[in-house]
Amino acid sequence: MSFLVVIIILALIFDYINGFHDAANSIATIVSTKVLTPFQAVLWAAFFNFAAFFIARYVLKEFKIGNTIANSVNADFINLEVIFSGLIAAICWNLLTWWFGIPSSSSHTLLGGFMGAALAHAGALSRHGVNVINYAKVIPTFLFIFLAPLIGMIIAFIITLIILNVCRRANPYRADNWFRRLQLLSSGLLSLGHGSNDAQKVMGIIGAAIIWYEKSQGHEMSFKQFIDANMWVPLASFTAIALGTMSGGWKIVKTMGTRITKVTPLEGVAAETAGAITLFLSDKLGIPVSTTHTITGSIIGVGATRRLSAVRWGVTINLLWAWVLTIPVSALLAAIVYFIVSLLR
Numbered sequence: 080m081s082f083l084v085v086i087i088i089l090a091l092i093f094d095y096i097n098g099f100h101d102a103a104n105s106i107a108t109i110v111s112t113k114v115l116t117p118f119q120a121v122l123w124a125a126f127f128n129f130a131a132f133f134i135a136r137y138v139l140k141e142f143k144i145g146n147t148i149a150n151s152v153n154a155d156f157i158n159l160e161v162i163f164s165g166l167i168a169a170i171c172w173n174l175l176t177w178w179f180g181i182p183s184s185s186s187h188t189l190l191g192g193f194m195g196a197a198l199a200h201a202g203a204l205s206r207h208g209v210n211v212i213n214y215a216k217v218i219p220t221f222l223f224i225f226l227a228p229l230i231g232m233i234i235a236f237i238i239t240l241i242i243l244n245v246c247r248r249a250n251p252y253r254a255d256n257w258f259r260r261l262q263l264l265s266s267g268l269l270s271l272g273h274g275s276n277d278a279q280k281v282m283g284i285i286g287a288a289i290i291w292y293e294k295s296q297g298h299e300m301s302f303k304q305f306i307d308a309n310m311w312v313p314l315a316s317f318t319a320i321a322l323g324t325m326s327g328g329w330k331i332v333k334t335m336g337t338r339i340t341k342v343t344p345l346e347g348v349a350a351e352t353a354g355a356i357t358l359f360l361s362d363k364l365g366i367p368v369s370t371t372h373t374i375t376g377s378i379i380g381v382g383a384t385r386r387l388s389a390v391r392w393g394v395t396i397n398l399l400w401a402w403v404l405t406i407p408v409s410a411l412l413a414a415i416v417y418f419i420v421s422l423l424r
Contacts, residue, residue: 094277097280097281098324098326099323099326100176114263129320143362144276147216148280149290152197154291164196185369195410219366220367223369231350231376235377259344273358275362276361285316
């Protein structure tokens, strides 16, 4: 029981780190366009991160993404050591990428860590290795590593072109003021999507741990039954990510807000709206996507409406490398941690 408590605390710590690691996703454009100060922006984003709980609970009435994460590994290969090792690996990778200002995916590092530890537990070379991963849950997530930024980019490109055509005769000064106000709405929507998508991932990990513990005590439990019996888990998860967002992540804000492409208030509205639409779509489908990948694709989309050279492709290619490496590196780290934990327990 004490180890379960440690895992829950560790999961909420990861959730908090996820918040300040991914704060840049919600506020990078609104800070770079000087609509809000960094301090005002993180408060704004944190409020909507927490408000996402009420959207998921009372509007969508389900936590599909949490269910996907909880069931990404077949139940026979889950135990507390697996979950603990996956969390340690995910926390290490998140802190490392935050330190170097690399906007990597908290979602994929968590998923990679979980799968890597489970494979180590099963023995990746054994006959069971191929059955460890629940591919029906995992394959859509892998596909959306590439689809989410692409969808965000296309939607942002289209929205920007529509806005430019509709407003081509508008007074530039008045239009700029309007788009500054609209950025408050679009960044709020993006933060709602971020909170709903990312807080649920931690719910899924905590759910996997509690469901395993209950099973060890002779009580079978589905993910929905776990949520209904433990409403404190989603509340704690959404609170932790909101508190983390309030802590900010200024190195990543700089990369997202200025280094990929320069963003105007008009383009900020387009990028944030496109990112929010993509996140809400993935939430409805129950596919955990990277908020980082999504908003990066959206920022590239608005930059590309000016000219392709407006996007700093060297920075973007470096980000792509970080995205590709996140899952395998996290999986390897988790496997190493699992073997160490197994020796010590």
